[in-house]
Amino acid sequence: MSDGQGHGAHAHIAPPSMYYKVFAALIVGTVLTVAAAKVDMGPLNNVVMLLIACTKATLVILFFMHVRWGSRLTWIVAMSGFFWLALLFSVLGDYVSRGWVPETMR
């Protein structure tokens, strides 16, 4: 039996137009990020920047990296990576909570 990889669940081939649309969205996101950086929104600047960056990353993962049509396991693996990254970021919690018990501050 010819069992090339084209025969199977991951044979989804997207049309070029899909890739160009995602590309356009990524460019728009970049332009927005730079523009938003010029406007002083206080702490909201960080939120906007990160939201745009996360959206761009999600688009790349879902469409360029084909997770949209991949197996559930692929999705779980990708998500667990970011989840564990967030866990690592919880180190920041130590620094944020350092001053909360005044008697322990020298």
Place this chain on the structure above:
Amino acid sequence: MRDAHSEHFPGPIHQPPLASNVDAIQPHDHEELPHHPKLQHHFDDMAQQVEASTLGMWVFLVTEIMFFGGLFTAYLVYRYINPEGFAEASHHLNVTWGAVNTIVLIVSSLTMALAVRSAQISAPPKTQVAWIGATMLLGATFLGVKAIEYYDKFTHHLVPGPNFHWEGKHPAPAEMFYSLYFCMTGLHAIHMVIGLGIMTVIGFMAWRRTFDADYYTPVEVAGLYWHFVDIVWIFLFPLLYLIGGHFTE
């Protein structure tokens, strides 16, 4: 314990393959069963090989997320402690170069995705090589811009160490910022260089007519790596270049 089979054991736990179950089993001494020339023999079939290869690359990318994650954590902590110092230090970074590099990498992700697609549709080798080559050219452009930026830092005494010199209000946080800048963009650039190496191999294989709709796993897996490197930059750019909302020309 010396007797191998006592009365406690009802029999062997597996059976020889059932005749109707031929698809599930590949008898290993049968070499005449037709299979793809690229099938590695510890796999049962190409589908299993493809699934294993893509899962393997994804698991590797998770390790890369955690690898860069340590640097992002250090960045988070020190920026939290020194918000003004970091903002002041970030001002010297050239947002235009950073934005150009961001766009360069996004285009390269597009060309990479289209390179994978060209293999998926069995496009002629020269088409595949063209897309791969475009990706590599853009990657090299990225590195060229980074070289220009690094040279600028060198001439302005912004390389941490004995020659670091900062005129502003927060010299210590500035040197910390630039330590992180060089660590993060440096590690990213090393990954780009490795990516170019991988793409050279892939481009060569494509030129040799290796890839078509029946077999394109290496391109797909290389693509996953390339997109990951792009995603890291998608986060590096705003975090390093766009703090504080000001920028120099």
Place this chain on the structure above:
Amino acid sequence: METLNYLNNGHGLKSWLLTKDHKRIALLYLVSITVFFVIGGFFAMLVRLELLTPAGDLLTSETYNKMFTMHGVVMVFFFLIPSIPAVLGNFLIPIMVGAKDLAFPRINLLSWYIYVLGGVFTLVAALGGGVDTGWTFYTPYSTAAANGHVITAALGVFITGFSSILTGLNFIVTIHRMRAPGLTWFRLPLFVWSHYATSLIMILGTPVIAITVLLVAAERGLHLGIFDPALGGDPILFQHLFWFYSHPAVYIMILPAMGVVSEIVQAFTRKNIFGYSFVAFSSLAIAIIGFLVWGHHLFVSGQSVYSGMIFSFLSFCVAIPSAIKVFNWTATIFKGSVCLDSPMLYAFGFIGLFTIGGLTGLFLAAMGLDIHVHDTYFVVAHFHYIMVGGAIMGYLGGLHYWWPKISGRRYSEPWAKFSALLVFTGFNLTFFPQFIAGYLGMPRRYHAYPPEFQVLNVASTLGASILTVGYVIPLIYFAYSLFAGEKSVNDPWGARGLEWEIPSPPPTENFTVSPVVTEGTHQYVHPNQEVGLA
């Protein structure tokens, strides 16, 4: 005419050094980790010799610091972390899932070469003069003082980390994608479950220590001062990043041993494990919760009190899945047909000593108590109970259990029983006095101590000598068995499992016909146990 098996299929150095056979790679690892075990043991011997007397009269303090540092670095990174996964895991996992090899055989070989390269870097650091930072490389001492060998040693650890990562990657993909037809997750041996959980930790944790030691090297070598106090660098950040991996790393060391114990306990009581799914899930729980507790190494470092409280609570939680395993092993043994052959002696030793080690971990998890015993010998005793009384006993038990399968030979059972007893006796004599010394206040990492601790230290060194003999004897009878041991049948122990269905030693391709599994791989039928619980 000898039948073809993986050992005689191909001769010569090249056929071993360029092999893609997971079984041969396992043996490559066996040889190299044994070498590192001896090296690490040598450093331990010097430590214990110095501690025979209260005065620091054998070694200077700096040399002594180098001894315990190299002991820790070698034992943790080059012995304990690879041991069971790289030797027994590599050998058995493809067979236990009914496959011909791991998913990526060439990457498997690469991981061994990476391991050796990292080892060479570390040995160069040792021979060049050694590192005295402790295996924990705390900043700013490691970055701003110490000596230049820190860079070499840090790079050695960095490189070897990739060996761990690639092994974990290989196991995860193999277990997900290469199970034989009919082999569902809940029919897998518990050895596979524990290695799957271990591999999750290897993947998610190792990269963090990789970047951390790389940053230490970068700070020394390239002035990129991420931890430099002059730039506002925080030594506690280093500790956070270091322990984010190094705590889960101890679960990398213990989980595979727990998998070994689960297998041995079933074989040597002729009973299915009590509560299979609880034991399987507890491996995952240990791996996951184990990532949430790293701050218990930072209780007195200056981290926030709230962080400390949360980490203390979570550290108590992580004991629960471990306890579940101990209860289930006990329930399995209860009314089983217990056979006290050498593998089972090691398994019993594991269960008892791991329990003591684990319980003393709870003492340390209580913040108030930890303030008293932090950086004392209490901590040293605690982790040696787990790593030596637990992990190494599991490793030895597994080596003994699967030795006939791996080598095709039987070792001398009387000598094996004798050395198991020596190991148990020597171990307890070495490390139990250290609990007492630590509780009474003897600090760790000091080459001199107040005279009132001498009796405890002498007992400890005596125990270490006995322990050493207990470790050397197996080397001898295992080597002897290769030449003169009785040849083994497929299933010398009368155990159940795919690995016992194939010849000892196995053929290169493991299975001549790919198995189709129709029931759980452990179907011991014991009159004291209801059937159908698997």
